[in-house]
Amino acid sequence: MKSSRTNLIIKMHQIVVNGIPIDVVRKAIKNLHLAVYPPEGRVRIATPLNVDDEAVRLFAISKMAWIKKNQAKYINQQRQPKRKYISGESHYFNGQRYILNVVHHTGNPKVSIKNKKYIELLVKPDYTQEQRENVLTNWYRKTLKEQIPALIEKWQRVIGVDGVQWEVKKMKTKWGTCNREAKRIWLNLELAKKPERCLEYIIVHEIIHILERNHTERFVAIMDKTMPQWREHKKELNQFPLAHEVWSY
Numbered sequence: 001m002k003s004s005r006t007n008l009i010i011k012m013h014q015i016v017v018n019g020i021p022i023d024v025v026r027k028a029i030k031n032l033h034l035a036v037y038p039p040e041g042r043v044r045i046a047t048p049l050n051v052d053d054e055a056v057r058l059f060a061i062s063k064m065a066w067i068k069k070n071q072a073k074y075i076n077q078q079r080q081p082k083r084k085y086i087s088g089e090s091h092y093f094n095g096q097r098y099i100l101n102v103v104h105h106t107g108n109p110k111v112s113i114k115n116k117k118y119i120e121l122l123v124k125p126d127y128t129q130e131q132r133e134n135v136l137t138n139w140y141r142k143t144l145k146e147q148i149p150a151l152i153e154k155w156q157r158v159i160g161v162d163g164v165q166w167e168v169k170k171m172k173t174k175w176g177t178c179n180r181e182a183k184r185i186w187l188n189l190e191l192a193k194k195p196e197r198c199l200e201y202i203i204v205h206e207i208i209h210i211l212e213r214n215h216t217e218r219f220v221a222i223m224d225k226t227m228p229q230w231r232e233h234k235k236e237l238n239q240f241p242l243a244h245e246v247w248s249y
């Protein structure tokens with residue numbers, strides 16, 4: 001997702017300091033400005049037009065402890081511990097945190113929400129960690145697939161396209177993708193764990209790609225008109241505890 005404020009940027013390029021890539025943006029400002037952004041701790045330094053890369057490099061070195069501390073903060077924030085799929089673990093569903101409760105039984109595996117607090121996982125006693133994970137993953141997929149059709153229906157009408165096809169799949173680096181020619185969007189299975197408003201935001205974003213391939217000003221204008229609060233949803237999605245991978249889209 002590119003910034004909609006590219007018109008303000010005079011020039012941007014990247015330098016590497018102590019192995020850390022830093023986006024350097026030159027524009028008509030008075031002072032150097034350093035920032036580290038979620039979700040993956042991207043570093044950006046805005047500089048006045050007359051400050052050269054060597055000065056930026058020295059500035060970055062002087063702030064290296066601060067940069068590393070803030071990058072670590074984001075990286076720790078977004079990594080959940082490895083799951084074992086045993087009772088007592090936290091698992092997210094629809095933006096809520098639940099406690100997993102593994103219950104042994106002899107019938108078919110089953111997942112249900114209990115008392116708005118527990119995800120109950122009914123499995124045979126000899127199920128392995130991988131089998132328990134698969135049962136839960138299939139449940140996430142099933143519930144996400146039940147949520148999607150009404151949202152696609154709603155938003156394709158608002159945006160003014162029809163016949164949008166969709167699929168759910170596990171993706172490592174993207175929340176969603178779009179094939180414009182086929183009018184098909186793919187949604188990340190991880191969205192089952194997020195609040196519905198975040199799922200809606202990704203659906204809207206990908207449907208708009210059918211009209212506009214890139215994140216151009218036109219894209220942002222349609223996005224603003226369709227879902228004025230999309231930036232909040234984006235922020236929420238990027239701040240939520242995530243799986244082990246670093247996500248972008």
Ligand SMILES: [Zn+2]
Pocket residue numbers: 001205209215249
């Ligand atoms: Zn996009």
